[in-house]
Amino acid sequence: MTRTARIPVEAIQAAEAEFNKLTENYPDGVQSPIDELSENYHRCIDTPEIRYEKVAAIYEIAHDRKGQGGTFGYPLITNFGDPLNEYTHKPEEATDNLV
Secondary structure (H helix, E strand, O other): OOOOOOOHHHHHHHHHHHHHHHHHHHHHHHHHHHHHHHHHHHHHOOOOHHHHHHHHHHHHHHHHHHHHHHHOOOHHHHHHHHHHHHHOOOOOOOOOOOO
């Protein structure tokens, strides 16, 4: 006999409410990661000895943005984050041309 787990309706409603709250606040939360991207990019240029670390940070930010943009209804964020994520997925290969 197979038993199926049932999620309580209250739990689903609470999750939906939290998701709606995150969606509503998403535009306000995007500015900080954009500022971090800019700061890390500038460090890649002016401090090449820490480029690997900074490109890795850019990758993490881009990875999060590419997933969150579409989820929260901002596909342009995903369209920006996806190629940035792709180009920075191997920080050890960050060349002057990549930066």
